[in-house]
Amino acid sequence: MYQHAHCTVYPYISATQSGVLSLSFYFQTPTLTSDVPFFKKIIATSGVGMLFKNGNYNDLKSKLSQVCQSDMKAMTENGKKYYDTHYEGSVIRKKLIEIYNEL
Secondary structure, eight states: OGGGOSOEEEOOSOOSSOSHHHHHHHTTOOEEEEOOHHHHHHHHHHOSEEEEOTTOHHHHHHHHHHHHTSOOHHHHHHHHHHHHHHTSHHHHHHHHHHHHHHO
16 A cells, blocks of 8 residues: 555644654655654654644645645655664664663
8 A cells, every 4th residue: 555655644633653654664655744743853854745734624635735746756765765764674773782782
């Protein structure tokens, strides 16, 4: 599904350590996410998707239309880069070793 989707929509009202973004990034599927702080922190700085105002259905509708009419190549490339630098197995392993070495 992710490979054939134009984008993934995450209309969350709150989020903390959600793994759903990593799925979209792995499959290089741009995201349209609500602007809850956790998503906003990642999406706004990485260029992997677009944000809409949480709970604002008109903004969601407008941004979805914008996504469907846009060239998403840059977002898919940014998603791949973000995945490789944050979620790839060797990166996670390295971070865990650093954490355990601090203990």
